[in-house]
Amino acid sequence: MKKWxxxxxxAMQFLTRIPVPVNxxxxxxxxxxxxxxxxxxxxxxxxxxxxxxxGLQLVLPAxxxxxxxxxxxxxxxxxxxxxxxxDTADGVLSHRSRExxxxxxxxxxxxxxxxxxxxxxxxxKWSLIASLMTAGAWQxxxxxxxxxxxxxxxxxxxxxxxxxxxxxxxxxxxGLHRGHLLxxxxxxxxxxxxxxxxxxxxxLEMAGRSASFAAIAAYAIHPWWLLLGAPVLGMGAxxxxxxxxxxxLGGLTGDTYGAMNELTETFLLLLLVLMTGWKG
Numbered sequence: 001m002k003k004w005x006x007x008x009x010x011a012m013q014f015l016t017r018i019p020v021p022v023n024x025x026x027x028x029x030x031x032x033x034x035x036x037x038x039x040x041x042x043x044x045x046x047x048x049x050x051x052x053x054x055g056l057q058l059v060l061p062a063x064x065x066x067x068x069x070x071x072x073x074x075x076x077x078x079x080x081x082x083x084x085x086x087d088t089a090d091g092v093l094s095h096r097s098r099e100x101x102x103x104x105x106x107x108x109x110x111x112x113x114x115x116x117x118x119x120x121x122x123x124x125k126w127s128l129i130a131s132l133m134t135a136g137a138w139q140x141x142x143x144x145x146x147x148x149x150x151x152x153x154x155x156x157x158x159x160x161x162x163x164x165x166x167x168x169x170x171x172x173x174x175g176l177h178r179g180h181l182l183x184x185x186x187x188x189x190x191x192x193x194x195x196x197x198x199x200x201x202x203x204l205e206m207a208g209r210s211a212s213f214a215a216i217a218a219y220a221i222h223p224w225w226l227l228l229g230a231p232v233l234g235m236g237a238x239x240x241x242x243x244x245x246x247x248x249l250g251g252l253t254g255d256t257y258g259a260m261n262e263l264t265e266t267f268l269l270l271l272l273v274l275m276t277g278w279k280g
Contacts, residue, residue: 006030009035015150016045017078031172035157035180038150039188045076046146053129053138054240066130070122084258085121086114088245091255093117098250102163105255121266128269140199145268148189148234152264153257154184154241155235189231237267 006139009024011034052072056065074082093113107235157173158181189229213223241263245256 002035003030003033007033008037008040010034011041012044015080016076018044018076026172028172028175032176032180033174035154035173036183036187038154038184039147042146043143043151043191046071046143048076049073049146050140050142052135053142057133057138062130062133063108066126066133069129070126073125073172074203075220081258081261082118082121085262086110086256087255088119088259089117090114092245092248096164098248101249104127104254105253121262125266125269128273129268130144131273140195141272142269143195144192145265145272147191147208148231148268149265150182151188152234152238152241153261154181155238156252156260159239160242160246161251163179163246163249163253163256185231185235188234192231234264234268237264 005026005032007208009020009022010026010030012018012020014026014031015038016035029106049069049072053069056068057246060068070116086261087105087107090111090113091101092108094101094104094111096104131141154176158176158178162174238260241260242252246252250258
């Protein structure tokens with residue numbers, strides 16, 4: 001039990017800035033085991049963001065509420081994944097040799113392409129959050145992209161080689177096997193099914209008690225199928241992104257794992273808005 005608790009704490013401490021005042025040895029074995037809890041860390045972050053957005057809408061219009069909600073989303077991860085996106089954009093979009101791209105990504109300075117990528121992704125996320133808020137569609141479905149974007153990182157760590165010969169942040173996770181990936185996917189699926197139950201079964205039961213067909217029909221249009229399709233949609237996006245980056249760089253790095261998280265999360269948020277017909 002202790003080793004699994006350590007793995008959960010390691011996942012929270014590595015992926016978030018949520019205070020967990022427990023010392024955990026960040027060994028290769030602990031970090032590999034922690035990947036099983038990546039979707040749980042994403043779920044906790046997603047629930048906090050959903051709750052904050054819910055509260056902010058009570059006192060602010062959708063625009064500023066969306067900005068503050070997005071700021072919280074960045075703060076909860078310490079900007080870790082966004083930093084990876086910026087470094088990846090600087091390297092990959094430089095169109096240099098593989099060796100030079102990896103050098104650029106390792107540079108602590110941020111270039112023009114990194115800034116542009118950061119601004120575009122943040123603007124898109126803000127618009128998606130604002131759209132859901134404006135349409136009165138800020139519901140627990142929002143948590144699903146945060147769950148599967150973390151599972152996407154485990155997919156990349158398991159299926160693609162590591163690009164750097166020397167040590168790096170991503171090197172701590174070397175040696176992941178299919179069991180780690182299956183564990184992460186199973187966790188993400190169970191969390192998604194729990195959200196399906198909360199957002200479909202409970203409201204339908206309440207609507208049934210009131211014998212209101214209109215109420216039942218209103219919940220029937222909610223995107224339950226998107227949650228059930230998240231394994232395919234999320235992993236499909238992760239596969240495409242990881243394949244592209246791996247071919248460009250000869251493998252993946254810690255920065256590309258963060259970039260994949262941001263891109264998969266944004267992709268699923270976009271899909272959530274598009275497929276529910278909520279245009280705001």
